[in-house]
Amino acid sequence: MGQKKNVTFNDIAKYTNFSKTTISRYFNNPDSLTLENQEIIAKALVDLDYKENKVARILANGNTEFIGIILPNLFNNYYSEMLDRILSTYEQFGYKFLIFIGNENEDHERSYIDELLAYKIEGLIILSHTIPSKELAGLQIPIVTIEREDTYVCSVNTDNYMGGCQATCLLASHNCDILIHINSSCDKKSPTYGRVQGFIDICQEKHLPHEVYLKMTGDTYETAQKQLSEIVDNLDQKYAGMKKGIFISNDTQANILLNILIKKHKCFPEDYLIVGFDNSLISREAIIPISTVGQQIDKIAYEAVSLLVEQMNERKKRRPVPLKEPVHKVITPILIRRETTEKE
Amino acid sequence: MGQKKNVTFNDIAKYTNFSKTTISRYFNNPDSLTLENQEIIAKALVDLDYKENKVARILANGNTEFIGIILPNLFNNYYSEMLDRILSTYEQFGYKFLIFIGNENEDHERSYIDELLAYKIEGLIILSHTIPSKELAGLQIPIVTIEREDTYVCSVNTDNYMGGCQATCLLASHNCDILIHINSSCDKKSPTYGRVQGFIDICQEKHLPHEVYLKMTGDTYETAQKQLSEIVDNLDQKYAGMKKGIFISNDTQANILLNILIKKHKCFPEDYLIVGFDNSLISREAIIPISTVGQQIDKIAYEAVSLLVEQMNERKKRRPVPLKEPVHKVITPILIRRETTEKE
DNA sequence: TTGTACGCGTTATCAC
DNA sequence: GTGATAACGCGTACAA
Numbered sequence: 001m002g003q004k005k006n007v008t009f010n011d012i013a014k015y016t017n018f019s020k021t022t023i024s025r026y027f028n029n030p031d032s033l034t035l036e037n038q039e040i041i042a043k044a045l046v047d048l049d050y051k052e053n054k055v056a057r058i059l060a061n062g063n064t065e066f067i068g069i070i071l072p073n074l075f076n077n078y079y080s081e082m083l084d085r086i087l088s089t090y091e092q093f094g095y096k097f098l099i100f101i102g103n104e105n106e107d108h109e110r111s112y113i114d115e116l117l118a119y120k121i122e123g124l125i126i127l128s129h130t131i132p133s134k135e136l137a138g139l140q141i142p143i144v145t146i147e148r149e150d151t152y153v154c155s156v157n158t159d160n161y162m163g164g165c166q167a168t169c170l171l172a173s174h175n176c177d178i179l180i181h182i183n184s185s186c187d188k189k190s191p192t193y194g195r196v197q198g199f200i201d202i203c204q205e206k207h208l209p210h211e212v213y214l215k216m217t218g219d220t221y222e223t224a225q226k227q228l229s230e231i232v233d234n235l236d237q238k239y240a241g242m243k244k245g246i247f248i249s250n251d252t253q254a255n256i257l258l259n260i261l262i263k264k265h266k267c268f269p270e271d272y273l274i275v276g277f278d279n280s281l282i283s284r285e286a287i288i289p290i291s292t293v294g295q296q297i298d299k300i301a302y303e304a305v306s307l308l309v310e311q312m313n314e315r316k317k318r319r320p321v322p323l324k325e326p327v328h329k330v331i332t333p334i335l336i337r338r339e340t341t342e343k344e
Numbered sequence: 345m346g347q348k349k350n351v352t353f354n355d356i357a358k359y360t361n362f363s364k365t366t367i368s369r370y371f372n373n374p375d376s377l378t379l380e381n382q383e384i385i386a387k388a389l390v391d392l393d394y395k396e397n398k399v400a401r402i403l404a405n406g407n408t409e410f411i412g413i414i415l416p417n418l419f420n421n422y423y424s425e426m427l428d429r430i431l432s433t434y435e436q437f438g439y440k441f442l443i444f445i446g447n448e449n450e451d452h453e454r455s456y457i458d459e460l461l462a463y464k465i466e467g468l469i470i471l472s473h474t475i476p477s478k479e480l481a482g483l484q485i486p487i488v489t490i491e492r493e494d495t496y497v498c499s500v501n502t503d504n505y506m507g508g509c510q511a512t513c514l515l516a517s518h519n520c521d522i523l524i525h526i527n528s529s530c531d532k533k534s535p536t537y538g539r540v541q542g543f544i545d546i547c548q549e550k551h552l553p554h555e556v557y558l559k560m561t562g563d564t565y566e567t568a569q570k571q572l573s574e575i576v577d578n579l580d581q582k583y584a585g586m587k588k589g590i591f592i593s594n595d596t597q598a599n600i601l602l603n604i605l606i607k608k609h610k611c612f613p614e615d616y617l618i619v620g621f622d623n624s625l626i627s628r629e630a631i632i633p634i635s636t637v638g639q640q641i642d643k644i645a646y647e648a649v650s651l652l653v654e655q656m657n658e659r660k661k662r663r664p665v666p667l668k669e670p671v672h673k674v675i676t677p678i679l680i681r682r683e684t685t686e687k688e
Numbered sequence: 689t690t691g692t693a694c695g696c697g698t699t700a701t702c703a704c
Numbered sequence: 705g706t707g708a709t710a711a712c713g714c715g716t717a718c719a720a
Contacts, residue, residue, distance in 0.1 A: 008697055019707045024699060054462040055408065056697030058399050059712045069712065073428060075625070080424030084417060087445045091452075096459070098440055101431045108435075185636070221628060222442040252629070259631045267610075281419070284565060284629045285596070287603045352713055363691045368715060376689065400713035590691050 016044045022336075027052075038282035058120065065284070067308065068116035069099045070109055072128045077252075077280045078291040078295075079127060081145065084312045085301030086125065091304075091310050095122075103276075106130040113139070122315075123308040126153075129190075137326075142311035144304045149189050154311070156304045156329045157191045163293040164198020164247070167275040170291065170341055171245030172206055176271055178239050179203055179210040182231065183249040184217065195277065199247055216253065228257050232264065243271050251276040251283040254290050258340065262287065289338035296331050303329050351394045360388045367628065371396070404446075411652065412460035412468045414453055415441045421596075421624045422639070423471060426490065429645030430469065437653050439466075443587040450474040457483070466659075467548035467652040470497075473534075474507075481670075488648045493533050498655070500648045500673045501535045507637040508542020508591070511619040514635065514685055515589030515598055518617055522583050523547055523554040525599075526575065527593040528561065533594065536593070539621065543591055560597065574603050576608065587615050595620040595627040598634050602684065618684040633682035640675050647673050 009023040016023075018041065024273035025032050026041045033041075044050075058064045068168030075078045087097055098119060100112035109130055116124065123142040129149070136143050145155040164181075171179055181199040186192045196212065203210035216227055235244055248254045254276030262268050268288050276283050307329060314320050353367040360367075362385070369376050370385045377385070388394075402408045418424045431441055442463060444456035452492055453474055458466065467486040473493070480487050481496035489499040508525075515523055525543040530536045542554065547554035560571055592598045598620030605614055613633055620627055623638030651673060658664050 006697080010697080021700095021707055021709095022700080022705085024707085028699080034359075034705070037705085052462045053464065053697055055399060055402050055464050056712095057699070059403050059714095060697075060699035062699095062712080064399065072433075074418070074424040075428060077421070077424075080418040083424075084419060084445060087418075087443060088447075091443065096442055096463070099431060099443055100434065101428060103432075105430075115440070118396045120397065120399050168362075255629055259629075262631060281421075282626070285599055285603075285626060287606060306521060354713080364714080365691060365716085366689085369690085372715080378689075381689085397713055400696095401715075403698090404713075406696080406714040545717080 006053065007048045008053075011048060012041065012044050012050060014046060016040055033070050038321045048150045053243040057201055058197060062120075064120045064122055065095050066116075066119060066121040067095045067097050067305070068113070068119075068121040068124045069097055070112055070124070070126050071099070072102055072104055074101065076295075077282070078278055079278070081297050082127065082301055084213075084330070085298045086305060089302060089305040093305060095305070095309070102128040102130060104128070104130060116319075117141070122312045125304055125308060134214050140317065143210050143310055144302060144311075147191050149187070150191075150233055150326070150328060151189070152326060154307055154323070154327045154329075156307065156331065158295045158300065158333050159330045160193075160194030160333075161198040161201075161293075163277060165199075165202050166333065166335040167195075167247040167277070167293050168199045168202040170203065170275060170335060170337065171247060171273055172208060174245065174341060175243065176245030176273060177209070177242035179208050179246055180213065180235065180244060180246045181248070182208070182213045182216060182228075182246065182253070185214045189205055195249060216249065221256070224253055224256050225260070228253065232257070232260050236264075241271070243273070245273045245275075247275045247277075250279055251275050251278045251280045254292065255286045258286055258288060258290060268340070270343075279334075279336055288340055289307075291338045291341040292336050294334040294336045297333060300331050303331065350397065351392045352397075355392055355566040356385065356388050357368045358393060358394060359596075369501070407667055408464045408466055409439050410460075410463060410465040411439045411441050411649070412457070412463075412465040413441055414446050414456055414470050414472050415443070416446050416448055416472045418445065421626070422443075422641075425624070425641050426471065426645055429642045430649060433438070433646060433649040434673055436651060439649070439653070446472040446474060448474060449473070461485070461553050462534075466656045469648055469652060486652055486659065488652045488655075490537050490644060491646055493531070493672070494669060494672060495533070498651055498667070498671045498673075500644050500651065500675065502639045502644065503674045504535050504538030504677075504679050505542045506538075507621060507639075508539040509543075509546050510677065510679040511539075511591040511621070511637050512543045512546040513593060514619055514679060514681065515617055516546065516552055518589065519587065520589030520617060520683060521553070521586035522588055524551050524557065524579065524588060524598070525554070525589045525592070526560060526590065529558045533534050539591075539593060548579055555586075560593065565600070568597055569604070572597065573604055576601070580608075585615070587617070589617045591619045591621075593621055593622045595622045595634060595636055598636065598684075599626045599630045602632060602634060614687075621679075623680055627680075627682070632684055633687040635682045636680050638680045640678060644675050647675065 009020045012023045030038055071079050098116055098121060102109040109128060126145045129180060133150050133152040143153045145153055147157050183196055197295060214230055217228045248257055254274055258274060263270055274290060276290050276292040279292045283290040284294045353364045356367045357364045374382055415423050416548040442460055442465060446453040453472055470489045477494050477496040487497045489497055491501050527540055557575055561567060592601055596616055602618060605616055618634060620634050620636040623636045628637045651671060
């Protein structure tokens, strides 16, 4: 472990003429010692330069204070921002995080989970999409997922349906002649599908002409660019002279769309409005700040850890009462109006 | 730890009529068992549904296979991308990572380090800037820093000086009338200062007129925007009609600068050239793809972990020979020419 | 090739 | 308030 022998409770016990037990109590229940003896031990810790060893503590009491996390990647700003917020809950809850990047590789992710279990993590947060929630539920350990299929496990998700409604209503309020939604062909079970549903429902409710493009693959910047260029050409032709309100599935794509429009028309055309999703950095940094449906990432992260901590605490009781049904928390998105809808 | 009693080597030993030692050997030195017996044990593991416990293993042999990481944040794309690459070295080296976000808070970072040491991490990777390397060197544990002050510890850095030279030469090759460098007022000891020095040296060597702005604070997007607007107004006036080559300290700022120029002049002005630094996502996603000095993040991450692993392995030998001097690895940047210099 | 006995550093239980 | 002793689960000399 260390270079030289570690100083242990035994050494401190000998040095102070107390027993190991008393030293342990000094750390875990100091009030049970006299103030005087507390000071003696405190001094000894300094004299001997004691460093605590949590590994030994874990073995003895079983609490690792580890939470495992599996993310698809950290290139996507959404994930890195979420991770930032999750890690920051350390100040509040004290849990440490062991992190793996899945890269959409299901088998790798399985082996990562095994590794995490071997380190006796107390809970697991999953953001990757590969392993079905049914399988995750069989892991016999508290789990919370974020923005993914979550039928059999606890989860925290943005209210994507409401987000879709908000975006659509915003476009509708500007009296667009045609509303357009662009998204990937996501599964109907995935939370993301709520965005599509919200768009369609509002359009039907308000009897607004609308069209849905669900063919984005968007693996890379280049393919997204190509696909969106085609869509723009299509729209320019099909709805020439009409006011077009576009709700697109994320800010990265909204930005690409914006750039395509500006390059093609030399400026952001009067007859286009754009709303993105996520409120990721790029929506602010774009040449024209993009209106977007903002996910409350800090809140999602907090609720996820919080929900996990509840379950972990429950398990530590003598008679734990496991959840009958998975809990699904829903976080309200916040509509952010910027220049792609509120033209000056 | 678990809900029910964990299955241990003892249980397997009883089940198979071997000793604990033999079970242990099955995992750590399987060749020392007969194939037949290996199969018997393998079957027992399945029958009893054994789950390995690495915490116990750590306590027994002292190897946690943990590496600690302290980052300033994950909002900055550079850090999240770096973390992505570092985490991905798991496939190669097998080390697990415990991660803390420092948020520029020196005292918090100290307490994070204490926590990491309590978990007996074998090495530490530091990307945050607060704690002086002299203090880090006193930690008695292998350390590697990335792009920060590194006098007393091992480090991996981009060759910022070369990057500065590359960017400046690129601008010079386009026959600019005036070369400009925009940066924050960084410490001369910080690796980043190399970018400034490279710029100045090349300008002087080639006898090129140049000017350096070192007053960016860039805490937020808005302040950066304001500061750069002022600089642009200044440049427009001072060097009207002249071809201006700007080398700016990072891509985020390059993008802001680009947007300001386009908004002010309705297009990207003929008489401006821009080179950023980092090759971060935004440099590709900008309305006009930005030329930049690309940091080889994957290589930096690999070299950092690799350098750390070497030191950790050395410590495990019976007679470890610690490094006399800190090793400083330098990674060559790669110039990426895009449309802000190579106009069509 | 296999087994015995002990150590790793802490906590929990029970006694005083 | 304090102490002795037995866990926790695995690795490793040393012996057979």
